[in-house]
Amino acid sequence: MIKTSRYETAAMRATSMVALPDRVRSPWWELGRRLLAALAILVATVLLVYFDRSGYRDGNDPVNNYAVDFKDAIYYTTVTLSTTGYGDIAPVAPGARMVNAFVITPFRIAFLVLLIGTTLEVLASQGREMFRVARWRRNMGKRVVVVGYGTKGRSAVETLINNGQDKGSIVIVDPNPGAKNDAHEDGLTIITGDATRRQVLRQAGVADADQVIITTDRDDSNVLATLTVRQLNPDAWIVASVREHENVPLMRQSGANSVITSSDAVGRLLGLSSMSPVLGSVMEDLLTYGEGLEVAERDLLVNEVGKQPQQLPDQVIAVARDEKVYRYFDPVVTQLARGDRLIVVRPAKELPWAPRPGTHGEDASDED
Template sequence: MRKITLKLLTKLPTKFVTNGLALIIILFIYGVVGSYFIMGLNLVDSIYYAIITMTTVGYGDYTPDTGIQKIFATTLALAGVALLAYVFNILLTNFQERMSKYSKGARTMTKINDMDDYYILCGCGRVGSVVFEELRQRNQNVIVIEKNKEICENIEENDSVVTIPKDATEDDLIAKLAGDKCNSVIISTGDDVSNLFIVLTIRETNPDAWIVTRASKLENISRLKKAGADKIVSPEVIGGKDLYFESTRPHVLRLTVKHGLDELLDEFKIITKHGCTLETIDYHMPGIETPLSRDIKTMDLEEGKKYVNYLNSHPKAKTALENLYKSVNNIHSHSISGPDKPTFDRLIKDLEKQEEIIGKNLTNKEIAEITRKNS
C-alpha cells in the first residue's frame, strides 16, 4: 500500500501545488471575512484569528459563543488542517522526487565513468531496439538515451547497460559522452530533424567521434552526411534491397570459384555475355565462415574494362588485390542475378571452360570446410 501511495504521489502534476496554494488563500479570505462579520472582530484581529484557527494553534483569547460562531470556527479549522497537510505533502513529495532524480543521475554517471568503453544509442524504438539487442548479444557496454520513459523502464539495467530517460536534443549531454571512451554513436530516432541536430551537436565538440545515423527519408541522406555523419543507414533502402533479392531469389546464383587475378576480365565478359549481373563478390578466408564481401551490382562490360585498366595503371592497388587473392587461395564466390535457370546453365558451362568451379549455392559453412582443407 505504501509503494502504491508513493507511486501515485510522485506522479501528481505540479499544478496541484498551485491549486493547493490558491485554496489556502481562498480559505484565508474566508477566515478573515467570517471573523470580521461572524465573530465581530476588527480587521487586524480577524487576520490574527483566521491564522491561528486555520493552523489549529487556538490560544483561547477569542472564544466562539454562538452556534454560528462555533460552526464557522470548526469549518475553518478542519479546512485549514486538510489544506495545509495536502500542500505540505505535495511539496515534500516533489522534493523527494527531485532528490531521487538527482541521486539516480549521479549513480548513472558513476556507472558510465566506470565503463572502459561503450556505445551510445539514441532512440530505442522499432529500429533502435533491434540495434540494442545486437549490442547486448555481443556483451557490449551500451548507453541508451530515450525520451520515452516507459521504454527506459522496460530496459533492464546492469553493469553494461545504462538508460538515460531524456531527449538527446535538449542539452549537450550526448556531446560530453561521445568522447574518447565512446566506440560509436548510433542515432536511430524516426525524426531526421532530431537526427541532424544530434549529429551537429556531437560533431561540434567531437571531431573524431564515429557517428552512424538513421535516415527516414532518402532526400535527407546528403544533409546528414554534410552535417558530419560517418555512415547513414536508410531502412527504406535496406528494405527495398531485401524485397528485391527475395523476389529474385529463384534467379540468383551463387558460384564458388577458384581463379587468379588474370582471369578477372574474361570471367566478367562471360557473365555480361549472358545478360547477367554480378551482384557481390565474397572472399573466403581459409576456415573462416564469414566472408569478406564487396558489392559490385553491374552488368556493364565497360565498367569491368575500366576497373582492369585502373589496376594496370595503379600498381599498389593491383598488388593489394593480388595479396587478397593469395590470402584466400584464389577461392571466392559470386552472387549473380539472371533471367532464368537455362541462362544459368549456359553461364556455368562457359565458366567451366575458363576457371575451376568449386560449387554452386554453397553455404558459408560448407565453403569454410572446403577452404580449411585446401589451406
C-alpha cells in the same frame, strides 16, 4: 539538396499536430507557490474570525470581559489551522460554531495538505529525481546515444544489449511521448526532445558519448542531427540511417562514419527472397540475433597468427587491418598478422560441433 519520398511529403502535408511544451519548474518555485496559497488560507481565516469576533470567547482575558480582538483572531487562527487547539479561545455563538464546522475545518484540512503533504511530496519526489539524474551522469561509462526510438531504433538497441551493452549506458533521444513510455518499459533512460537542438543533445551527454546512432524517419532531420552531434563531439562514432540513397553522400559530408540506406536494404532483401527463397532466408538469418547464424567482429587469437583466413574454424569474410577492410581473398591478408580483427560468420549459439573461437577468454594477438 535533401530528397524525400512522395509518401513522406504527403504525410507532412496531411498531418498537423499541436504539441505544447511541458512547464518545467524548480522545486523551490513549487514550494513558494504552495506557501503563498497557505498564507492566503491563513489570512482569510483571520479575517473571518475577526469579523465574527462577537461569537468567540477568550477564557483567559476576564479584564476585557472575555472579548476577542485582532491579535486574538490571529492567535486563534494559527492554533486552529495547525490543529494545536489550546481551547482558551472558543466559538460560543451558534453562528460562529457553524462557521467553524463548515468553513474553518475545511480550511484546516486544506492548509495541512497544502503546507505539509504537498511540500514534502515536492521536495521528496523532485529532489530524489534530481539526485538520481546526478548519480546516473556520474556513473555513466561507455555511453551510446540513440536518436529515434521507432522500429529501427528499438532494433539497434536490442542488438546492442544482446551483444553485452549495459542498459544503463544507453540514452534515447526522441520527442514522441509514446517513445518515452516504450523506453521506460524497456528499462532505458530517455531524453524527450528534438535531437536537432543542441541543448537536448547536451542533456543526453552526446559530448561524452562513444557512439551515436541516428534513426529518425526523416533524412533532413538525420542530416541536421548528425551535423550537431559532430560539432558537439568530433570523436564520436556516428552511425546514421537514410531512407533515400541519394542522401548518402550528404550524410557522410555531415560527419557520419557509417550510413545505412534502409529502403535499399529492404529492397535488396525483398529482391533476393523473390529470386531465391533460400538465399533470402539465409540473409534474414544473418540479420536476426540469437538463432542460426550471426555476423560478428572479433580479435585475432595468438594461435591464429600467420594462418590464412580459410584455415580458421570461423568462416572469415573480411579482415580489418590498419583501419582498412579487406575481403578474405585479398592478397594483402593471405597471412593473418598481429592486431588484425576478423569479421566472421559463426553460430549464434555455440554447439558441440560448431565452436566459437574468441568467446572463451583466449589471448588476443594484440595483447601483451
